[in-house]
Amino acid sequence: MHSCIETHVTFRKYLILAGVTVFSTVGDSLLARGMKELGGVSLHNFPGLLFAILNPWVGAGILLLLAFFASYMSALSWADLTYVLPATSLSYVLVALVARIRFHEQISPMRWLGIALISAGVGFVAAGPSLTPASQKTDQPEHSEPPQDRPRALSQEAKS
Amino acid sequence: MNDLYAWAAIGLITLAATTGDVLLAYSMKRVGDVGALWRTRGFAAVVGRVLTTPTFFLGVMAMAVAFYSLLFGLSWGNLSLVVPASASLTFVANAVAARIFLHEHVSRRRWAAAIFVAVGVALMAA
Numbered sequence: 001m002h003s004c005i006e007t008h009v010t011f012r013k014y015l016i017l018a019g020v021t022v023f024s025t026v027g028d029s030l031l032a033r034g035m036k037e038l039g040g041v042s043l044h045n046f047p048g049l050l051f052a053i054l055n056p057w058v059g060a061g062i063l064l065l066l067a068f069f070a071s072y073m074s075a076l077s078w079a080d081l082t083y084v085l086p087a088t089s090l091s092y093v094l095v096a097l098v099a100r101i102r103f104h105e106q107i108s109p110m111r112w113l114g115i116a117l118i119s120a121g122v123g124f125v126a127a128g129p130s131l132t133p134a135s136q137k138t139d140q141p142e143h144s145e146p147p148q149d150r151p152r153a154l155s156q157e158a159k160s
Numbered sequence: 161m162n163d164l165y166a167w168a169a170i171g172l173i174t175l176a177a178t179t180g181d182v183l184l185a186y187s188m189k190r191v192g193d194v195g196a197l198w199r200t201r202g203f204a205a206v207v208g209r210v211l212t213t214p215t216f217f218l219g220v221m222a223m224a225v226a227f228y229s230l231l232f233g234l235s236w237g238n239l240s241l242v243v244p245a246s247a248s249l250t251f252v253a254n255a256v257a258a259r260i261f262l263h264e265h266v267s268r269r270r271w272a273a274a275i276f277v278a279v280g281v282a283l284m285a286a
Contacts, residue, residue: 012195013195072184073184073188073194073210074188074194074195076184076185076188076189077188077189077191077192077193077194077195078193078194078195080258080262081181081182081185081258081262081264082254082255082258082264082266082270082273082274083270085181085251085254085274085277086251086270086273086274089251089277089280089281092247092280092281092284096284110283111283111284113280113283114279114280114281114282114283115280115284116280117279117280117283118276118280118281118284120276120280121272121273121274121275121276121277121280124270124272124273124276125269125270125273127269128267128269128270132264132267
């Protein structure tokens with residue numbers, strides 16, 4: 001029963017990480033599409049920037065970026081920053097794949113290498129813990145660690 | 161000369177984005193697990209607790225600084241230099257800052273992840 005609840009929570013956390021990835025990608029592409037439709041809106045044309053929200057693409061893009069921010073904040077509430085950032089970097093890969101599928105852009109060998117490296121990075125953190133004991137306040141008993149560390153330290157001293 | 165301005169903007173974006181990320185991560189750790197809080201106390205409690213965390217607003221302000229430096233950087237430099245360079249540097253800077261300021265245990269696995277992603281993001285622009 002207990003383990004059942006834990007896997008449920010983990011699944012939910014993966015869903016939130018997926019949300020961070022997808023919302024930022026889709027939000028950015030909607031914004032880009034809307035801004036292209038509007039044409040040259042510059043900082044000097046401030047009212048133009050305000051009216052940009054009325055464009056449905058821009059409006060939807062902003063909504064999705066708000067959803068991205070909410071899920072990003074949620075993820076940071078239970079996972080380390082050094083876990084969340086690499087884990088959600090698949091959005092860069094997603095942008096490239098969307099460009100290839102929707103706009104038939106070619107992906108150069110360098111970009112494929114980039115995609116491989118980012119995916120490897122995501123794999124590195126996804127396999128590890130999401131929250132390290134150092135950043136947890138009280139939950140984990142930290143006293144259980146030093147006895148394990150001492151023999152290692154001694155053996156290193158012996159080596160040198 | 162334009163190159164110098166572009167790299168100054170990249171430095172500023174990286175600094176502001178890292179400051180923002182660290183402040184936001186710090187704030188959310190103080191708020192605690194949002195999912196658990198939502199289940200026990202309700203959505204209003206989550207929003208209330210986030211909005212009463214002062215460092216949250218500092219983080220949002222730092223993110224705004226990063227966004228506007230990006231806009232200025234884009235007016236001086238190439239899109240294909242400024243965006244990937246600052247995104248890539250931010251991944252590495254965040255790993256260093258999280259270790260120093262958030263006391264996160266950045267294992268070899270996580271260093272590898274940060275560096276792989278940083279190089280990967282830089283290559284995506286190639």
